[in-house]
Amino acid sequence: MSATIQPRKRKAPPQRREEIVAAASALALREGLQSLTLRRVAEALGVVPGLVNHYFPAVDDLAAAAFAHAASAERNALFAAAPPSTSPLHHMRALLRALTAVQGDAISLLWLDAWQATRTRPALRAEVTHQMAAWRSDLSRLIASGVASGCFRTPDPPTTATRILALLDGLSIQAAIRFTIGYATVRDLVVETIARELGLEATLLRQAAVGEGNNGTRPDIPSATPP
Amino acid sequence: MSATIQPRKRKAPPQRREEIVAAASALALREGLQSLTLRRVAEALGVVPGLVNHYFPAVDDLAAAAFAHAASAERNALFAAAPPSTSPLHHMRALLRALTAVQGDAISLLWLDAWQATRTRPALRAEVTHQMAAWRSDLSRLIASGVASGCFRTPDPPTTATRILALLDGLSIQAAIRFTIGYATVRDLVVETIARELGLEATLLRQAAVGEGNNGTRPDIPSATPP
DNA sequence: AGCAATATTGGCCATTCGACCAATAGCATC
């Protein structure tokens, strides 16, 4: 579990910093943002706590960086990494399939942690709003391209994106609480409402959410912990 | 701010217990569930921390009781305390007006805290699911009565209730993050979607959410802290 | 090869937390 003792090794600051962020992100995804501790991260890296503190003088910054890493990775996997040849409709289907697949998955719980921790961590708060804006931007762009190509129909893509994201946030909570009774019905509501927002027949998206591609799991997110 | 020094006063256990729960609930609403500490609660009551620990051997139980107190109070104010003469439509309007009035209000933040703390607090987790079930039950009953009296139209009231609550949860997050840009549009989405779920014209509910009755604040929740 | 910059270490401190416990004092009952 713990890294074997290493003779002191000196690494280039950017690389070390990235290592720390990756380890912190993996830890936050695995055990929650609350257990993101200087000591825990240091232990995961086989390093002294003070070193983590050296790169991140305030834990708040570390939490913000870890969250940014995890959130950006997922967003990138769902948007930028999508095959550019896919039509907006297929892309949206894949998006919904990924986002409604698993209940209680790590990334939903991480978002929940981040929303809550916003209360006491200004840097994390800034990062959360940044990531939310980035989501809105990416999704808005997808919707706009769908409208341009004629497969979606909505007057204002940014507004539609905001609405869809709020729906998915509510679903996130259902997922996080594992309020199993109710998750399926909420998922149906999400799919139906999104279809309505996009001017689609619900069936066009519904089959996406129930589809079994990707084995029901979200795309892998790069992890720092060695196997 | 702090209670004046009191000569040791002995109270009946049920009364003292209620005092503690009320103070804890007020504290959680004011400063978040994370700052619900034996010492903080004791300080608010002008009492020694050990006493709080005497009534609640585990902080988890105290948090659960405090959350139950706040959540039940709000739910009671919105359902049981509603004038029985009001029609289901009027009741639903009042409900939406109260729930969509303020962004970033204390009770939404408390729910967010509770959802998150569920990770590490079993007793609180049980209480959260209990309160969610109670909300669904109350709302379901309201919808059913509306269907019976002909002002709502939906095939399955419990399912509709679950969907509406998920919508409101998403709104709660928007409120908690104070993602001001977006709150209004999300609120509109919530109102429109709820109207659709209930087989209503959106305008019938929309005017409710924008209405200014109640001065835009939620109904008062009993607080324990003396003025 | 020598040297200087600095990444890294090890340690320490103050704080806060939940939990526990014996002693004390208030209240009800007799």
Add this chain to the structure above:
DNA sequence: GATGCTATTGGTCGAATGGCCAATATTGCT
């Protein structure tokens, strides 16, 4: 009015945290 039950006190303990600092050793550069 005396007495016993127990609510309440005051204090302590161990664990965990974030932050800070001087010493050290590693690495890249001259």
